[in-house]
Amino acid sequence: MRAAVRALVAAAAAAAVAAPAVVSTSTAAWREDEWVHGLTATSSLRCGQDEGFTATSAGRFLSGSLLGTDLDPVAALQGVRLVRAADGTLTVTPPTAIDPGSPAPTATRLNPLTASALNVVGLNLTGLGVGLPAGSAGALNQYAQVSGHGTAAGAAGLVNDSGGVQVTPTTPSDQLPGPAYVSLGTLLPAITNLADTQLRVGAVASSAQLDGCADLRALLWGDGTATGAVRSYGVADVGLRTSSPVLGQLVQAVNATVGTLQTNLGTLGGTSGPIAAAIRTGLLGQLGAGLSLAPLSGTVTVTTPDVAGAVAPLLTAPLTDGVVTLNLSSGVIDVDLDALLGYAPGALSSQPPNTEVVLSATVLNPLLTRVGALLDTWTGQVVQALLTAVRSATVTVDLTTTVAASATVPVTGPVTVNVAGVRVQLTAPVGAILDSAAGTAVPPTAAVTVTATGLTGTLVNTVLGVLGLSLSSITGALNGSGAALLGLVAPVLRTALVVPVTTLGATLATLSGTLVTALSSLVAVLPSVVSLMLNVQPDRPGAPPSEPYTAGTATSTPEYRVTALRLGLARYTSSADVAHVRFATSTAGPVGAP
Known part of the structure; x- marks a missing residue:
């Protein structure tokens, strides 16, 4: 020119x-x-x-x-x-x-x-x-x-x-x-x-x-x-x-665990439920030979918190750090490439002539870190929300039973007689029970109260004499068994309510890794x-x-x-x-x- x-x-x-x-x-x-x-x-x-x-x-x-x-x-x-x-x-x-x-x-x-x-x-x-x-x-x-x-x-x-x-x-x-x-x-x-x-x-x-x-x-x-x-x-x-279908699988895993927790909360109570069974096992452990325990009567209840509601917002709100957005509901992953590549807001509109936007594995790799961090944070929030919900459930126990002694009495022959009445009481949130049993709550914020009352009478004394037992030894052992009973109730609650949540955390971590692996394949090929x-x-x-x-x-x-x-x-x-x-x-x- x-x-x-x-x-x-x-x-x-x-x-x-x-x-x-x-x-x-x-x-x-x-x-x-x-x-x-x-x-x-x-x-x-x-x-x-x-x-x-x-x-x-x-x-x-x-x-x-x-x-x-x-x-x-x-x-x-x-x-x-x-x-x-x-x-x-x-x-x-x-x-x-x-x-x-x-x-x-x-x-x-x-x-x-x-x-x-x-x-x-x-x-x-x-x-x-x-x-x-x-x-x-x-x-x-x-x-x-x-x-x-x-x-x-x-x-x-x-x-x-x-x-x-x-x-x-x-x-x-x-x-x-x-x-x-x-x-x-x-x-x-x-x-x-x-x-x-x-x-x-x-x-x-x-x-x-x-x-x-x-x-x-x-x-x-x-x-x-x-x-x-x-x-x-x-x-x-x-x-x-x-x-990615993995985002939907994350939600499905959470919903499955919510269902499990709701079922378990509904089956913990009752005189034939696992809490009552643990208490009965604990009481029997305090009795010596010749002593037996009558069936438990009374009530065992566990309130049902809104477990689904506790995580509902976490299953619908998009996960975003301003650069990467994960939509759990739709499965869509949206990436603001200019922000990921380091362009300040508006900078795409002020570049010199023929500016190449460089795409390479090096500049795209932060995408993997960001997705991993978003999912790790979300997993932690889900786990914490579920644990908070189940730990808030209140366990109420009010059970009664009797202790019977059996022996062969001279002249009379085999005899079975009630020698003590027992009442077991507990009212505490699941979280307090777990912490107290683990020794992390000092002083303990949950305790099992056992009240054992001896029954007197000539026949009672005769049978206990044959067995070589005293009424005070029986009631003393029962009255001091509260900590042992708490130690047996806590694992029941942990198995039913905590283990499913920790298992979910591991499942979500595995799924998150699966998604990051898939995105790493995309990052590897996209620059070409x-x-x-x-x-x-x-x-x-x-x-x-x-x-x-x-x-x-x-x-x-x-x-x-x-x-x-x-x-x-x-x-x-x-x-x-x-x-x-x-x-x-x-x-x-x-x-x-x-």
Whole structure:
């Protein structure tokens, strides 16, 4: 471009040498608004006044190819393009583009897309129509403007009807629409416990503006640097979404344990339940040979806390650290890729031209750490909620029985007689019983009270005498058996109420590890499948070689093109590019001289 311009200036200088001596050969002698057109004639170049410029501009939200589908000819995705001839003739593509009205010699056209009407293989744009602020021109707006004065402008994406970009580093999240999703399923290998992996693309926008007259004057009489072009872009966010049945299995495991706890709480009570059986075993352990125990009577009850309600909020609320979100209800895993990769809020919209968003195992590995930490924290919360619930259940025991002695009495023969009455009482929360039995509650906050009352009489004394026992030894042993009985009740409660919870904790840890393993497989292959580039400008260093643009000539500016986000996709089995999707591409120029 600059070589052509230098040739033009050289030709002008040569012509000046052949002119009368009063005309200087220096380019500085040219008036600022004069130039040579076609190398032969001098005309006045008055920016903002002359109307003989040709101009081209365009705006297109989506272009490229996706999974074998060329998006460029897809009618539903057609952008808007304006071409102005030197005589003012205007070519509008598509002809149905909306004319919002502009004062001559300026022409403006809009061709907004309807996300819900689009049906492109592997691409879901419907989210971009959701959550837009009132009065928005739409997340899929497409804009083009040209003028006979030599100006051109194109815009695409979340832009207003004047072509202004509405995605900036400071745009509030409530002023942005929902995202679009690009399916990666056919590009990735089958990964156990993962499905429906998609790339999430938030609101995007771009704008290219060109004062072609100023551009040409800078090239001809300035330092050779074009000054008339301004390009801007915005990308709200980029993310990754996948789903896993493991999240549902976590919930199922919790619900199964809740069911087990509810069943166990309902079967602990009663005179034939495990608590009563433990107490009876403890009492029998205090009796010597020849003594027996009658069936227990009375009550054993265990209140039933709302175990399901204790964990219900934990099974429905998403788990998130602001970067990774795990939705237990739907099984969806959503990752804010820009935050994961270290971009500050809004930073995606302020990168230099042709910035590559580097995806590698190194930068993606924190995803595994974050998921593991979220699930570890959640597992701890579930376990603690269940333990708190079951420990709050109150155990109430009020049992009575009698101790009988049996012996063969001389003359009378075999005799059995009741020698003592026993009453066992306990009222305490499960947690207090467990802590007291374990010695962690000092002083003990739960105790079993045993009241044994001896029965007197000649026959009682005779039978006990034959057995070599005293009534005081029997009642003394029973009255001192409270701690032993507590020690037998506690394991019953622990087995029924604590062990299922600790077993659940181990199960949840195993499932969490399964999910992290699945995600590690995704992290390993994703960098070979997806590439991202921001602020793509084909005429600037670092641009993908396949990006087209029109170079300038001696009498026209270049085309100034900008794409907000370029997505490159390849199959994991090959590095060959199978898709390159451009989001929000705007072009301004070329602008040709009168």
